[in-house]
Amino acid sequence: MQARCGLIFELIEQFSPLDLAEEWDNCGIQVGDPNRPVDRVLLALDMDEEVLLEALDRGAGLVVTHHPFIFKGIRQIREDRQPGKLLAEIIRAGITVYSAHTNLDSARGGVNAVLAERLGLTGIRVLRPSNEKYLKLVVFVPPERAEAVREALAGAGAGSIGNYSDCSFMLKGTGAFLPLEGTNPYTGSAGKLERVEEIRLETIIPARMAGSAVKAMLAAHPYEEVAYDLYPLENKAADSGLGRVGRLKKALTLEQFTARVKESLDLRAIRRGGSGSRQISTVAVCGGSGGDFWPLAQSAGADLLVTGDIGYHAARDMLAAGLSFIDAGHYGTERVVLEALAGYLGEGCRKKGIDLDIVVSGVNGEPFEYIY
Numbered sequence: 130m131q132a133r134c135g136l137i138f139e140l141i142e143q144f145s146p147l148d149l150a151e152e153w154d155n156c157g158i159q160v161g162d163p164n165r166p167v168d169r170v171l172l173a174l175d176m177d178e179e180v181l182l183e184a185l186d187r188g189a190g191l192v193v194t195h196h197p198f199i200f201k202g203i204r205q206i207r208e209d210r211q212p213g214k215l216l217a218e219i220i221r222a223g224i225t226v227y228s229a230h231t232n233l234d235s236a237r238g239g240v241n242a243v244l245a246e247r248l249g250l251t252g253i254r255v256l257r258p259s260n261e262k263y264l265k266l267v268v269f270v271p272p273e274r275a276e277a278v279r280e281a282l283a284g285a286g287a288g289s290i291g292n293y294s295d296c297s298f299m300l301k302g303t304g305a306f307l308p309l310e311g312t313n314p315y316t317g318s319a320g321k322l323e324r325v326e327e328i329r330l331e332t333i334i335p336a337r338m339a340g341s342a343v344k345a346m347l348a349a350h351p352y353e354e355v356a357y358d359l360y361p362l363e364n365k366a367a368d369s370g371l372g373r374v375g376r377l378k379k380a381l382t383l384e385q386f387t388a389r390v391k392e393s394l395d396l397r398a399i400r401r402g403g404s405g406s407r408q409i410s411t412v413a414v415c416g417g418s419g420g421d422f423w424p425l426a427q428s429a430g431a432d433l434l435v436t437g438d439i440g441y442h443a444a445r446d447m448l449a450a451g452l453s454f455i456d457a458g459h460y461g462t463e464r465v466v467l468e469a470l471a472g473y474l475g476e477g478c479r480k481k482g483i484d485l486d487i488v489v490s491g492v493n494g495e496p497f498e499y500i501y
């Protein structure tokens with residue numbers, strides 16, 4: 130089946146829900162038409178003239194970037210200067226551009242999660258949990274249908290907590306109801322107060338999934354009038370948010386861990402602060418510009434923060450606070466997500482029977498050149 134761009138957006142948003150984006154961000158479609166058919170998608174960190182040429186060369190009708198192409202308000206589109214020139218070229222070429230930015234940073238398998246795994250961290254926790262809202266769904270079911278309703282809810286994604294899925298709780302009790310005139314009750318008869326054994330089934334769902342979970346629950350429930358409640362929760366997301374912190378299987382010196390960072394992120398050069406002989410066992414990571422995250426890294430017990438774009442003052446503050454750091458670059462700490470996103474999209478398309486070629490950009494998007 131040939132895909133429409135909009136179908137690919139839906140897949141990306143299942144992986145990195147828009148709710149996870151920071152308030153100031155501009156994630157989602159940037160340019161184009163979600164109804165356009167698409168055979169090939171190009172994944173890149175940024176949209177620029179080179180990436181546009183690559184998309185045209187490789188026949189990719191959709192470009193998915195990490196950084197939003199349109200970020201601030203546009204007051205004019207002047208074709209004699211950027212970004213108007215590029216925008217006009219994209220529109221003329223009929224290319225659609227979509228961005229998954231801070232929602233991809235915070236996603237369960239997003240930038241920070243991939244970075245933490247690449248560096249060999251274990252027992253990975255989120256440094257700054259997302260503001261994702263959760264609900265408690267409680268439904269009353271006759272015992273013989275409780276398992277079917279539980280399965281339907283789990284199938285709709287309810288009850289996922291951290292690395293566990295299908296989490297729910299059941300409690301037996303007595304329900305009472307009076308079917309009124311004109312009803313067709315599952316048990317009992319109109320005009321007679323009924324007392325029946327029921328199961329109170331409860332589970333947790335992200336608020337954005339409430340609609341589909343309730344729909345799946347209602348479809349599996351035998352009652353004409355289903356009694357269910359949705360309660361708002363104060364729970365914080367345990368597995369989505371910015372930054373990650375984890376432990377090394379075996380403590381390494383900063384010198385040894387520096388070599389691991391260079392090799393696993395395929396970098397020629399990095400910047401570092403702290404003594405090379407220091408023992409490192411707990412590491413915090415934040416893809417992109419994460420220098421401001423250092424107090425969070427320190428309070429999470431990290432010996433070292435790996436991020437990009439560390440400024441002079443943040444570097445001095447970290448050293449004064451006893452936190453070592455590695456600046457592996459904005460580009461260097463984020464590009465690892467492209468392969469992960471490609472893998473996820475490939476899997477999603479296979480499951481849905483969508484024919485889509487997924488290619489990761491070969492353009493070197495690193496704006497810095499290192500001179501030795």
Ligand SMILES: [Zn+2]
Pocket residue numbers: 196416417418459463
């Ligand atoms: Zn970035």
